[in-house]
Amino acid sequence: NAGVTQTPKFQVLKTGQSMTLQCAQDMNHNSMYWYRQDPGMGLRLIYYSASEGTTDKGEVPNGYNVSRLNKREFSLRLESAAPSQTSVYFCASSDTVNTEAFFGQGTRLTVV
Amino acid sequence: GEDVEQSLFLSVREGDSSVINCTYTDSSSTYLYWYKQEPGAGLQLLTYIFSNMDMKQDQRLTVLLNKKDKHLSLRIADTQTGDSAIYFCAAPWGGKLIFGQGTELSVKP
Numbered sequence: 531n532a533g534v535t536q537t538p539k540f541q542v543l544k545t546g547q548s549m550t551l552q553c554a555q556d557m558n559h560n561s562m563y564w565y566r567q568d569p570g571m572g573l574r575l576i577y578y579s580a581s582e583g584t585t586d587k588g589e590v591p592n593g594y595n596v597s598r599l600n601k602r603e604f605s606l607r608l609e610s611a612a613p614s615q616t617s618v619y620f621c622a623s624s625d626t627v628n629t630e631a632f633f634g635q636g637t638r639l640t641v642v
Numbered sequence: 643g644e645d646v647e648q649s650l651f652l653s654v655r656e657g658d659s660s661v662i663n664c665t666y667t668d669s670s671s672t673y674l675y676w677y678k679q680e681p682g683a684g685l686q687l688l689t690y691i692f693s694n695m696d697m698k699q700d701q702r703l704t705v706l707l708n709k710k711d712k713h714l715s716l717r718i719a720d721t722q723t724g725d726s727a728i729y730f731c732a733a734p735w736g737g738k739l740i741f742g743q744g745t746e747l748s749v750k751p
Contacts (some may be wrong), residue, residue: 534684550728561737563738563739566743570650570743571743572648572730572741572742572743572744573685573744574723574741575738575739575740575742578737578738580737586737586738588738620685622684622685622739624739627734627737627739628672628734629739630675630687630690631677631685631732631739633685633686634684634686635683636682636683636684
């Protein structure tokens with residue numbers, strides 16, 4: 531099984547450009563998450579979706595939007611990229627918040 | 643809200659035991675988790691413990707939970723160079739999964 535698939539794996543953006551990070555899971559999970567990982571900061575939750583049709587802000591939502599397109603797909607959009615958004619982004623999914631979360635391989639984003 | 647804290651680095655010699663510590667603030671979590679991240683990869687679940695348990699052992703891994711002090715630890719016996727990775731503790735809270743900062747374990751031959 532593919533599990534959680536993120537695209538792209540690497541991306542370089544100029545300040546002010548926009549882009550969408552895609553995430554899809556094939557495990558029929560209800561919950562999906564977007565995290566960013568920065569050195570010394572661990573994983574910080576950007577947005578999450580507890581079920582199809584719902585999205586909620588996490589710890590660091592400013593500058594991002596999300597769409598839970600259907601049960602499989604949860605995308606993250608940067609409308610106007612800033613250097614502070616340079617990070618590694620991870621998508622994850624789980625059946626519920628109390629069950630194992632499965633992670634994608636990550637997207638390494640650099641904003642110059 | 644839930645706050646999960648870990649120290650950032652741990653260095654051990656091959657064959658020694660490693661102990662990675664974590665503290666959390668909200669005691670209502672049903673489960674507490676340890677995830678492992680190898681270089682260039684996403685996180686994978688390593689082990690977990692129910693909140694009504696004090697200890698869980700799984701081969702070389704021992705998880706200890708002190709609910710009174712809100713302290714969780716992961717002990718790796720006979721640490722190998724292949725155990726070098728970042729280890730995250732995590733707790734569910736409010737429909738979200740909250741992670742600590744991650745402890746980078748370095749195993750020296």
